[in-house]
Amino acid sequence: MEKGNLRIGIDIGGTNTVWGFLDSNDNYLFENSIQTHAEDGVDRFVLKLSEKIQNDFKKFSDKYNLEGIGIAAPSVNHLTGVIEKAVNLKWIEVDFINKMKKYFSTQIVIMNDANAAALGEGSFGAARGMSNFITITLGTGLGSGIVVNGQLLYGENGLAGEIGHSIIEVNGRKCSCGKFGCLETYISATGLKRTVFNFLCYFDYESELRDIAFNALTSKKISELAEKSDPIAVKAYEYTGEVLARSLSNLVCMFNPEAIILFGGLSESGELILKPIEHYLDKYLLDLYKGKVKILKSRLQNGKAAILGVCGFVKETIEKNKTQLSMSELK
Amino acid sequence: MEKGNLRIGIDIGGTNTVWGFLDSNDNYLFENSIQTHAEDGVDRFVLKLSEKIQNDFKKFSDKYNLEGIGIAAPSVNHLTGVIEKAVNLKWIEVDFINKMKKYFSTQIVIMNDANAAALGEGSFGAARGMSNFITITLGTGLGSGIVVNGQLLYGENGLAGEIGHSIIEVNGRKCSCGKFGCLETYISATGLKRTVFNFLCYFDYESELRDIAFNALTSKKISELAEKSDPIAVKAYEYTGEVLARSLSNLVCMFNPEAIILFGGLSESGELILKPIEHYLDKYLLDLYKGKVKILKSRLQNGKAAILGVCGFVKETIEKNKTQLSMSELK
Numbered sequence: 001m002e003k004g005n006l007r008i009g010i011d012i013g014g015t016n017t018v019w020g021f022l023d024s025n026d027n028y029l030f031e032n033s034i035q036t037h038a039e040d041g042v043d044r045f046v047l048k049l050s051e052k053i054q055n056d057f058k059k060f061s062d063k064y065n066l067e068g069i070g071i072a073a074p075s076v077n078h079l080t081g082v083i084e085k086a087v088n089l090k091w092i093e094v095d096f097i098n099k100m101k102k103y104f105s106t107q108i109v110i111m112n113d114a115n116a117a118a119l120g121e122g123s124f125g126a127a128r129g130m131s132n133f134i135t136i137t138l139g140t141g142l143g144s145g146i147v148v149n150g151q152l153l154y155g156e157n158g159l160a161g162e163i164g165h166s167i168i169e170v171n172g173r174k175c176s177c178g179k180f181g182c183l184e185t186y187i188s189a190t191g192l193k194r195t196v197f198n199f200l201c202y203f204d205y206e207s208e209l210r211d212i213a214f215n216a217l218t219s220k221k222i223s224e225l226a227e228k229s230d231p232i233a234v235k236a237y238e239y240t241g242e243v244l245a246r247s248l249s250n251l252v253c254m255f256n257p258e259a260i261i262l263f264g265g266l267s268e269s270g271e272l273i274l275k276p277i278e279h280y281l282d283k284y285l286l287d288l289y290k291g292k293v294k295i296l297k298s299r300l301q302n303g304k305a306a307i308l309g310v311c312g313f314v315k316e317t318i319e320k321n322k323t324q325l326s327m328s329e330l331k
Numbered sequence: 332m333e334k335g336n337l338r339i340g341i342d343i344g345g346t347n348t349v350w351g352f353l354d355s356n357d358n359y360l361f362e363n364s365i366q367t368h369a370e371d372g373v374d375r376f377v378l379k380l381s382e383k384i385q386n387d388f389k390k391f392s393d394k395y396n397l398e399g400i401g402i403a404a405p406s407v408n409h410l411t412g413v414i415e416k417a418v419n420l421k422w423i424e425v426d427f428i429n430k431m432k433k434y435f436s437t438q439i440v441i442m443n444d445a446n447a448a449a450l451g452e453g454s455f456g457a458a459r460g461m462s463n464f465i466t467i468t469l470g471t472g473l474g475s476g477i478v479v480n481g482q483l484l485y486g487e488n489g490l491a492g493e494i495g496h497s498i499i500e501v502n503g504r505k506c507s508c509g510k511f512g513c514l515e516t517y518i519s520a521t522g523l524k525r526t527v528f529n530f531l532c533y534f535d536y537e538s539e540l541r542d543i544a545f546n547a548l549t550s551k552k553i554s555e556l557a558e559k560s561d562p563i564a565v566k567a568y569e570y571t572g573e574v575l576a577r578s579l580s581n582l583v584c585m586f587n588p589e590a591i592i593l594f595g596g597l598s599e600s601g602e603l604i605l606k607p608i609e610h611y612l613d614k615y616l617l618d619l620y621k622g623k624v625k626i627l628k629s630r631l632q633n634g635k636a637a638i639l640g641v642c643g644f645v646k647e648t649i650e651k652n653k654t655q656l657s658m659s660e661l662k
Contacts, residue, residue, distance in 0.1 A: 075619070085619055132487040146585070148479055148486075155479075155587025156463040157623050165617045166581035170500075177617055250497035254477070254585065256486025286496045286508055288406070288416055292488050 006064035007314045008053060009307035011113060012036060012073040014089060014140030017045075019053055020307040021060060024067075026124070028304070032056055038089040042099065050103035068107035068318055070310030071096060072116035074143060078158030081110050109317050113137070113306050114161055115152050117298075118145025120309030121261050126296045132257045135298070135305070136163070138266035142184035142191075146255065164188070168247060186243045189219040189265050195236045196222055205231040223269045237269065241276025248277070249284035252293050259294040263305060267297050337395035338645045339384060340638035342444060343367060343404040345420060345471030348376075350384060351638040352391060355398075357455070359635070363387055369420040373430065381434035399438035399649055401641030402427060403447035405474060409489030412441050416508075440648050444468070444637050445492055446483050448629075449476025451640030452592050457627045463588045466629070466636070467494070469597035472507075473515035473522075477586065495519070499578060517574045520550040520596050526567045527553055536562040554600045568600065572607025579608070580615035583624050590625040594636060598628055 006029070010019040013036060021030040034052055038045065057066060073096060075086035083094040097108045118127075118135040127133045131150040137143040142164035146153040153160045164184035165177055172181025173194060185191050196209055196217065208225055209217070209232050226233035248260055266273060277295060285293075298305055337360070341350040344367060352361040365383055369376065388397060404427060406417035414425040428439045449458075449466040458464045462481040468474040473495035477484040484491045495515035496508055503512025504525060516522050527540055527548065539556055540548070540563050557564035579591055597604060608626060616624075629636055 148484060149482070151480070153479060153586070156589040157587055159619055159623070160585060160587035162584040162587075162617060162619065166584045167577055167615060170577070179615065179617065246498055246501070251585075253493040253497045254491060254582075255484070256488055256491040256493075258487040284498060284510065286493060286510065288490055288493065292490075 003062075004064050005067040006057075006060060007067050007311045008057070008069045009116075009309075009311040009314070010049070010053075010069065010071045011116070011303050011306040011310070012071065012089070013113070013303070014038070014074070016303075017049060018303040018307065019049075019056075020304065020311075021056070022308070022311045023064070026308070026311070028308075029060070030056065031304075031307075033303075036089070038091060042089075042091050042094050042096075046096075046099045046103070050100065054103065066104070066106050068109070068314040069100065069104055070116075070307075070314040071100070071108070071110040072113040072306040072310040073110060074113050074141065075162075076110055076112040078112065078115070078154045080158070083110075084159075107314065107318055107321070109310070109314055111310055111313055112143075112145070112161070114143030114145040115154075116145070116306040116309035116313065117143070117263055118147055118152060118305075118309065119312055120300060120305035120307070121145075121263075121298060122147060122309075123312055124308050125298055125300045125305055126261050127259060130258050132255065133259045133261060134251055134255060134257050135261045135263060137306075138188055138262060138264040140189055142188050148255065163247075163251070166247075168243065183243075183247055187240060187247065187266070192219050192222055192236060192240055192266060193217055195239055196232060199232050199235055199239075203232065203235070207232040209233060219265055219269075223272060226269075226272050237272045238276045240266070241273050242280045244273070245277045245280030246284050248295065249281060249286070249289075252289045253286060256289065257293060259296050261296045261298055263298040263300075270297075334393075335395050336398040337388075337391060338398050338642045339388070339400045340447075340640075340642040340645070341380070341384075341400065341402045342447070342634050342637040342641070343402065343420070344444070344634070345369070345405070347634075348380060349634040349638065350380075350387075351635065351642075352387070353639070353642045354395070357639070357642070359639075360391070361387065362635075362638075364634075367420070369422060373420075373422050373425050373427075377427070377430045377434070381431065385434065397435070397437050399440070399645040400431065400435055401447075401638075401645040402431070402439070402441040403444040403637040403641040404441060405444050405472065406493075407441055407443040409443065409446070409485045411489070414441075415490075438645065438649055438652075440641070440645055442641055442644055443474075443476070443492070445474030445476040446485075447476070447637040447640035447644065448474070448594055449478055449483060449636075449640065450643055451631060451636035451638070452476075452594075452629060453478060453640075454643055455639050456629055456631045456636055457592050458590060461589050463586065464590045464592060465582055465586060465588050466592045466594060468637075469519055469593060469595040471520055473519045479586065494578075494582070497578075499574065514574075514578055518571060518578065518597070523550050523553055523567060523571055523597060524548055526570055527563060530563050530566055530570075534563065534566070538563040540564060550596055550600075554603060557600075557603050568603045569607045571597070572604050573611045575604070576608045576611030577615050579626065580612060580617070580620075583620045584617060587620065588624060590627050592627045592629055594629040594631075601628075 005024045018033040121127045135145045144163040167181045169181035173185035175182035349364040452458045466476045475494040498512045500512035504516035506513035
């Protein structure tokens with residue numbers, strides 16, 4: 001029997017790195033993950049990641065050829081393929097493809113994680129068939145992918161879409177990028193935690209949250225307590241929804257998208273976050289846009305959108321190479 | 332002698348409406364203007380404007396045929412051509428082309444004023460040859476035109492680019508759109524004036540500005556006093572530059588443009604506004620983008636960019652019609 005083709009998509013996040021195997025019909029065959037631990041250095045990470053993936057692939061190697069690997073990572077410069085100043089990974093100028101080539105002799109491509117998620121959502125998720133939409137990934141940080149006239153917005157240097165570092169509060173919270181008041185210091189898993197600690201200071205409600213240290217607190221815990229009507233947790237979600245709604249309304253002013261699609265941990269909190277977003281969107285949205293934009297939750301499992309998107313990019317790259325090859329044969 | 336062709340471009344602003352005549356080689360033959368007085372109603376305005384233009388055209392009618400009229404106006408829906416809820420004109424749902432057709436039997440087109448300015452700047456001004464740039468018009472309000480991959484960004488409903496109504500201050504200044512804290516309540520001729528009055532309250536510096544009533548104060552006066560080192564006027568410009576730099580840095584995060592081009596009254600204040608912008612851009616710009624974006628002053632005279640841009644749109648429309656006509660003849 002002839003072997004099938006298999007592509008591997010890797011989504012490198014600030015906390016976890018997830019990879020998935022896709023066959024040529026885009027069936028999602030397998031998924032695994034490791035903790036990123038970026039602070040140990042990029043070489044150690046690439047070694048650990050590659051060994052794990054090689055090991056996982058052994059189970060498939062009698063049925064499939066490895067056709068290519070796609071990597072979705074933060075702060076990837078679209079034009080050079082280099083990871084530039086990725087603040088949540090603390091890596092500066094990493095040529096990740098080159099490092100991966102030590103372990104894999106196949107087509108390897110890399111793209112910005114938020115752009116990959118946008119491609120995935122556009123092909124397989126809630127944005128299917130849309131030409132103007134924005135995807136926002138609410139993870140350790142806040143990433144965004146912007147699609148305009150059916151195409152990803154890359155900008156002049158391949159660096160567009162860093163919405164997480166737009167300043168939404170003058171002299172606001174210190175961001176890992178060095179600036180103050182960046183959106184992602186408010187709207188992200190870490191941002192929610194910071195809000196909780198601000199409210200533990202500001203309000204005098206009793207709350208279970210007063211017994212948990214900053215480093216011990218997870219966003220899962222905050223969401224559990226909010227479900228049980230803990231006043232600090234509830235207010236923290238409300239505030240997060242307000243700030244996010246304000247930012248979304250600003251994006252609508254600029255891009256007039258058909259939809260904004262929310263991904264990642266924070267968006268999994270369901271009504272806790274979606275209700276305040278809806279409430280405050282009505283307050284902040286310019287009349288002109290009312291009823292013209294949908295705020296949607298991703299229909300794809302967490303992380304899967306970026307993996308699907310970057311696997312699509314692998315396929316596209318392989319096909320482009322084939323066309324170029326057959327054209328050069330024509331000469 | 333055969334007559335030449337002439338296009339008329341009209342730029343409708345909150346305070347003044349300017350029109351210019353262009354020959355087929357884009358030579359700017361003539362310019363005139365009236366005060367808009369939008370509060371008198373749109374019909375009265377169209378009557379006054381049309382009479383004036385008809386009168387002006389008499390001087391050219393023995394040498395030129397009127398080939399078409401292009402109108403640049405705020406809040407024009409690109410898809411319908413209707414002026415929708417133009418907050419600075421207080422007009423709601425105006426089909427301006429239809430109203431103009433009572434007075435002119437020629438091709439009439441309409442487009443958003445900020446988009447027209449972007450087209451003009453891209454073809455004739457500082458953005459010549461650029462594929463990714465943003466133009467910001469600082470007049471009575473704040474308009475913007477966004478060019479991405481060489482094309483104007485219209486968005487899903489033709490309503491993209493309303494940067495002036497992005498919220499930059501929670502519970503900030505009341506805006507004519509009904510919201511609070513919109514960018515244009517800070518960054519515009521009126522915004523500068525509001526800042527002056529805020530500073531007359533906050534600081535206790537002596538200043539000539541303490542002798543001028545709100546309605547009597549012009550931005551020209553503020554700039555004259557700033558040139559003479561009036562402390563309130565100087566601080567007002569500094570603050571305006573800071574807020575603008577913060578907003579520009581946010582735009583850079585989203586669009587990664589090659590340049591942002593400033594137009595209109597406030598940008599004419601030269602170093603008074605450009606120096607603080609430069610200073611604060613260095614503070615607010617994400618490291619990733621430093622050295623990658625130019626902040627430029629329009630190279631075209633005030634208002635001229637929109638007139639040139641919309642005249643280009645007239646030409647494009649006429650040529651498209653001709654192509655369609657000749658294609659229908661082929662059948």
